[in-house]
Amino acid sequence: KVVAKKATILLKDIPSGTYAVSAFHDTNDNKKMDTNFFGIPKEPIGISNNATGFMGPPKYKNAKFTVTKNITLAITVK
Numbered sequence: 001k002v003v004a005k006k007a008t009i010l011l012k013d014i015p016s017g018t019y020a021v022s023a024f025h026d027t028n029d030n031k032k033m034d035t036n037f038f039g040i041p042k043e044p045i046g047i048s049n050n051a052t053g054f055m056g057p058p059k060y061k062n063a064k065f066t067v068t069k070n071i072t073l074a075i076t077v078k
Contacts, residue, residue: 027044
């Protein structure tokens with residue numbers, strides 16, 4: 001749930017490793033990410049490391065991060 005333009009999710013017991021995360025704000029609450037004819041998201045999205053892509057999604061190498069212990073990850077969704 002988005003409150004004051006922020007949402008929080010807590011993931012527990014994630015094994016150590018390298019990950020990338022994407023998130024989107026389901027503004028119309030239809031439980032899916034809406035896209036236009038070309039597959040471009042029509043709803044706000046965000047990627048770990050605030051990675052951006054050029055003519056498509058960001059590269060994994062720009063979005064990846066390593067989990068070895070508890071971490072806090074902030075993603076800007078726009």
